Amino acid sequence: MVNITPLLQHSIAPHPLLLAIETSCDETAIAILRGRALLASEVASQSAAHQPYGGVVPEVASRHHLRHAPQLLERATSDAGISLGQVAAFAATSGPGLASSLMIGASLAKGLALGFDKPYLAINHLEGHLLSPFFGSEAGIEPNVALIVSGGHTMLVEVNGVGDYRIIGRTVDDAAGEAFDKVAKMLGLAYPGGPEIERCAQGGDPARFGLPRSMLNSGDANFSFSGLKTAVRYLLPKIAAPEDGKVLSDLCASFQRAVVDVLVAKTIAAARAARRSLVTVSGGVSCNHELRTQMSLGCKRAGLELRFAAPRLCTDNAAMIAFAALLRWERGDSTPLTTEINPNLAL
Amino acid sequence: MATFTSNSAAETIAFARAWAQALVPNDVVALVGDLGAGKTHFVKGLLRGLESTEEATSPTFTLIHEYRGGRLPLFHFDFYRLNQLSELAEIGFDEYLDDGGVAVIEWADRFPEALPERARWLRIEAPSASERNFTEEEK
Numbered sequence: 393m394v395n396i397t398p399l400l401q402h403s404i405a406p407h408p409l410l411l412a413i414e415t416s417c418d419e420t421a422i423a424i425l426r427g428r429a430l431l432a433s434e435v436a437s438q439s440a441a442h443q444p445y446g447g448v449v450p451e452v453a454s455r456h457h458l459r460h461a462p463q464l465l466e467r468a469t470s471d472a473g474i475s476l477g478q479v480a481a482f483a484a485t486s487g488p489g490l491a492s493s494l495m496i497g498a499s500l501a502k503g504l505a506l507g508f509d510k511p512y513l514a515i516n517h518l519e520g521h522l523l524s525p526f527f528g529s530e531a532g533i534e535p536n537v538a539l540i541v542s543g544g545h546t547m548l549v550e551v552n553g554v555g556d557y558r559i560i561g562r563t564v565d566d567a568a569g570e571a572f573d574k575v576a577k578m579l580g581l582a583y584p585g586g587p588e589i590e591r592c593a594q595g596g597d598p599a600r601f602g603l604p605r606s607m608l609n610s611g612d613a614n615f616s617f618s619g620l621k622t623a624v625r626y627l628l629p630k631i632a633a634p635e636d637g638k639v640l641s642d643l644c645a646s647f648q649r650a651v652v653d654v655l656v657a658k659t660i661a662a663a664r665a666a667r668r669s670l671v672t673v674s675g676g677v678s679c680n681h682e683l684r685t686q687m688s689l690g691c692k693r694a695g696l697e698l699r700f701a702a703p704r705l706c707t708d709n710a711a712m713i714a715f716a717a718l719l720r721w722e723r724g725d726s727t728p729l730t731t732e733i734n735p736n737l738a739l
Numbered sequence: 740m741a742t743f744t745s746n747s748a749a750e751t752i753a754f755a756r757a758w759a760q761a762l763v764p765n766d767v768v769a770l771v772g773d774l775g776a777g778k779t780h781f782v783k784g785l786l787r788g789l790e791s792t793e794e795a796t797s798p799t800f801t802l803i804h805e806y807r808g809g810r811l812p813l814f815h816f817d818f819y820r821l822n823q824l825s826e827l828a829e830i831g832f833d834e835y836l837d838d839g840g841v842a843v844i845e846w847a848d849r850f851p852e853a854l855p856e857r858a859r860w861l862r863i864e865a866p867s868a869s870e871r872n873f874t875e876e877e878k
């Protein structure tokens with residue numbers, strides 16, 4: 393490699409500096425890329441602030457973003473060893489998410505773009521997840537069937553390339569991560585519920601309690617997790633001591649397996665229907681080890697290639713937004729500063 | 740109002756579909772019922788009754804979902820995660836109530852003071868895993 397001089401002409405540089413801000417829900421995050429190399433990725437999580445409430449509280453979230461974003465910006469630029477004037481483009485998540493939270497990240501990125509006279513890129517949070525399994529890859533986006541699975545979303549998407557997406561299925565009621573959170577609350581476990589259920593499920597018997605695998609044979613690529621939540625709700629009074637260590641462990645393992653079974657079966661069926669040989673998985677719930685194990689087994693049996701987003705890219709972060717922004721920037725995309733955030737932004 | 744008993748999610752949707760026929764602009768419907776009572780299914784039925792083909796999903800994540808494909812817009816709220824009344828201002832709750840659509844609020848009993856006098860309160864009780872009783876309450 394040649395030495396990179398600090399006086400690169402970034403407007404024509406093959407390895408542009410990109411700065412991205414993500415504030416769609418409860419994490420404030422800022423990341424900086426030089427080409428495909430991640431120079432900095434800062435995340436200030438608010439899980440602790442929301443823990444007493446068992447969920448995300450919008451006003452708590454937006455105040456937190458406002459407090460943390462400027463500090464994160466300083467930390468990210470200092471970690472990356474760059475100054476803001478060197479950045480080629482500023483990106484932010486513009487939706488979907490909480491309006492008051494999105495507004496803070498997008499306003500900051502627009503302000504920086506305006507101040508330094510550089511392009512602004514509005515990035516869809518879901519596109520960030522969707523492309524995250526290819527993070528850092530020089531090869532580009534290979535066509536695949538993608539499962540995005542998180543607290544707010546559960547969907548299957550046919551990905552043909554950057555910006556070329558077709559949603560083939562989604563939840564008709566609760567997201568998978570939401571089911572984890574709500575069942576955790578019923579069981580008296582802490583927030584966020586996913587890691588807690590996974591922890592309690594360790595060593596548990598996933599076959600002890602028969603729970604429904606909803607929509608497994610629905611003939612489409614949609615999901616439903618509301619019935620599973622209700623099934624746990626009506627199972628609880630029938631169990632003598634649900635808080636007992638072994639019973640709780642079996643219950644968590646049974647619930648977790650029910651969610652995972654449906655995610656795996658539907659994803660593989662969708663890949664076959666779309667005639668794709670590659671499956672990708674991203675989003676917060678893809679950190680779940682049971683999902684990783686069962687999806688790997690299932691794809692191996694089905695002769696499908698499988699690519700997970702790295703665990704650090706699964707929970708909300710700005711690195712994935714910066715990567716999506718880079719791929720957009722390379723195509724010559726930019727977003728007018730007048731473009732508003734959209735809490736219901738579709739993929 | 741008499742109590743309507745549903746024996747399945749499909750019956751709940753059919754009941755809500757019929758119930759939606761009488762809805763007029765700026766109606767407010769407050770739903771009360773436990774986790775798994777069928778609140779989101781009721782809203783699915785309301786959307787069908789409003790002649791929309793959209794699929795109502797849980798609004799817990801973004802607190803509000805807007806559906807504009809029917810005879811009237813439907814604004815679907817969820818107070819499940821709300822902690823203080825003041826947080827409703829952030830999502831423009833009051834503006835939605837007078838926007839010519841129908842506002843439906845899940846977990847409305849967590850902040851009854853947020854709802855106008857005209858709100859219709861519908862309680863969903865679940866005596867068994869499949870049975871659901873719908874009762875409109877006087878407030």
